Amino acid sequence: MNNNISLIGLENIPIIKPGDDLPSIIYNALNENQMSLQNGDILVIAQTVVSKSLGRIKNLNDITPSQEAIDIYEKMAPLIEKSGLPSKSPELIQSILDESKEVIKTEQVMIVETHHGFICANAGIDQSNVGGGGLITLLPIDSDKEAEKIRSSLQKLTGKRIAIIVSDSFGRAFRIGAVGVALGVSGLSPILDKRGSKDLYGKELQSTIVGQIDNLASSAQLIMGEADEGIPVVLIRGYNYAFEENVSIKQILREKKADLFRKERDPKDLEDILKARRSYKFRFSDKKVNKNLIEESIELARWAPSAHNGQFWRYIIIERGKSRENLIKNMNNKLKDDLQGDGKSEEFIRKKVEKTKTNFLDAPYLILLCLDDKDLERYSDKTRIKYEFIMGVQSVSASATYLLLAFEIKGLSACWYCAPLFAKDIITKTLNLPDSYIPMAFFTVGYSIKKTPKPKRKDLNEIIFNV
Numbered sequence: 001m002n003n004n005i006s007l008i009g010l011e012n013i014p015i016i017k018p019g020d021d022l023p024s025i026i027y028n029a030l031n032e033n034q035m036s037l038q039n040g041d042i043l044v045i046a047q048t049v050v051s052k053s054l055g056r057i058k059n060l061n062d063i064t065p066s067q068e069a070i071d072i073y074e075k076m077a078p079l080i081e082k083s084g085l086p087s088k089s090p091e092l093i094q095s096i097l098d099e100s101k102e103v104i105k106t107e108q109v110m111i112v113e114t115h116h117g118f119i120c121a122n123a124g125i126d127q128s129n130v131g132g133g134g135l136i137t138l139l140p141i142d143s144d145k146e147a148e149k150i151r152s153s154l155q156k157l158t159g160k161r162i163a164i165i166v167s168d169s170f171g172r173a174f175r176i177g178a179v180g181v182a183l184g185v186s187g188l189s190p191i192l193d194k195r196g197s198k199d200l201y202g203k204e205l206q207s208t209i210v211g212q213i214d215n216l217a218s219s220a221q222l223i224m225g226e227a228d229e230g231i232p233v234v235l236i237r238g239y240n241y242a243f244e245e246n247v248s249i250k251q252i253l254r255e256k257k258a259d260l261f262r263k264e265r266d267p268k269d270l271e272d273i274l275k276a277r278r279s280y281k282f283r284f285s286d287k288k289v290n291k292n293l294i295e296e297s298i299e300l301a302r303w304a305p306s307a308h309n310g311q312f313w314r315y316i317i318i319e320r321g322k323s324r325e326n327l328i329k330n331m332n333n334k335l336k337d338d339l340q341g342d343g344k345s346e347e348f349i350r351k352k353v354e355k356t357k358t359n360f361l362d363a364p365y366l367i368l369l370c371l372d373d374k375d376l377e378r379y380s381d382k383t384r385i386k387y388e389f390i391m392g393v394q395s396v397s398a399s400a401t402y403l404l405l406a407f408e409i410k411g412l413s414a415c416w417y418c419a420p421l422f423a424k425d426i427i428t429k430t431l432n433l434p435d436s437y438i439p440m441a442f443f444t445v446g447y448s449i450k451k452t453p454k455p456k457r458k459d460l461n462e463i464i465f466n467v
């Protein structure tokens with residue numbers, strides 16, 4: 001039973017700086033407050049101090065907004081002005097995008113799913129309590145791990161068995177007012193599963209799961225406050241719970257497919273994607289591309305149709321570095337020879353070579369698409385061999401189109417380049433690929449910094465004929 005729980009704010013915690021040893025600081029503050037930890041105590045620690053000690057701080061002045069951030073800014077600015085909320089700069093929006101897996105809604109607020117899976121406003125980025133001047137704090141990358149580290153140090157320092165919650169305050173859908181929520185936990189279960197126990201009248205509970213650590217975090221929030229209270233650590237004493245190891249905040253994040261409120265797919269979305277995709281031929285943003293996104297896009301590209309389901313496509317992901325440089329150098333030597341053979345001027349050749357070099361070397365990812373002719377049907381006559389090859393090319397092209405659309409869905413920009421068609425021997429030799437791999441295309445992939453103008457399309461009456 002829990003009928004008497006104490007919440008004690010730890011005073012005199014200094015302003016935390018990157019590299020500070022939080023457990024020692026908390027230990028010293030306990031001593032200064034003439035307190036010592038007892039078995040079963042829970043410490044709720046505000047994310048801001050954890051983030052600051054980890055150096056999860058950025059300066060907005062160092063951020064270059066992408067085209068996506070600028071577009072969101074332009075969409076949000078009038079809505080923000082109307083609502084009277086504080087404005088968001090494109091740089092702040094960019095930082096929110098960098099911390100997010102998915103943008104869920106942008107109106108006068110920006111609700112995202114962070115890389116951790118938290119659904120919250122502004123990816124948990126905080127501009128308050130950091131010192132101003134463009135400084136922001138980002139959520140810790142792994143709050144469970146930080147909770148675990150702090151717990152283990154404090155247990156060593158005090159000899160007591162305790163639990164730790166790293167907390168933040170989030171606004172809520174449906175209700176006004178931010179409440180404390182847990183971002184990371186160590187030592188106690190995130191939930192209390194009451195299913196199977198009996199209510200006051202002996203009726204078995206079928207679905208009650210108590211959000212244990214969120215309840216604790218929100219009670220601590222009453223003392224921590226939001227603004228200048230300066231109490232980032234709250235001790236909870238007298239709460240009965242069972243210690244549990246190997247716990248994680250992930251246990252309470254609802255999966256997207258089980259979430260009634262995540263947007264259903266709208267056929268209109270697909271129409272938009274088909275029209276929005278553009279070949280991106282400018283410099284890419286410096287924003288790091290998560291390799292998972294590339295792999296997830298290729299996963300989608302393999303659902304393209306292919307002749308007798310031959311799936312002749314092979315994707316080679318070429319990261320930045322020596323092998324890419326070597327490949328482009330060898331391909332460019334061939335390009336030079338080809339252009340000299342065509343009688344092009346030195347200046348023309350120099351420009352062309354330079355352009356391919358920057359295109360292919362600067363892209364965060366370069367993907368080579370090959371047709372594996374090993375999977376083509378074998379025929380005894382030249383005509384059918386030729387058409388089977390065409391079917392292979394058509395199939396690979398279908399997959400390439402899926403790939404470009406998948407990149408669009410993932411928020412990435414890309415361009416299809418035909419250069420590999422002209423350099424089979426060089427490519428297979430340099431990358432040590434099987435001889436059956438026929439290079440078909442390169443894709444440069446990354447985040448855009450500019451909007452690509454919409455190219456003209458032929459009129460429908462030029463391409464549709466009714467018989």
Ligand SMILES: Cc1cc2nc3c(=O)[nH]c(=O)nc-3n(C[C@H](O)[C@H](O)[C@H](O)COP(=O)(O)O)c2cc1C
Nearest residue numbers: 277278279280281415416417418419441452454455
């Ligand atoms: C088979 C194929 C090869 C292409 N090769 C190149 C290329 O070598 N260089 C280039 O700048 N763009 C290349 N592109 C991109 C086209 O220029 C682009 O798709 C076209 O201009 C239409 O623009 P959009 O993709 O934005 O609609 C290629 C596209 C395809 C489908």
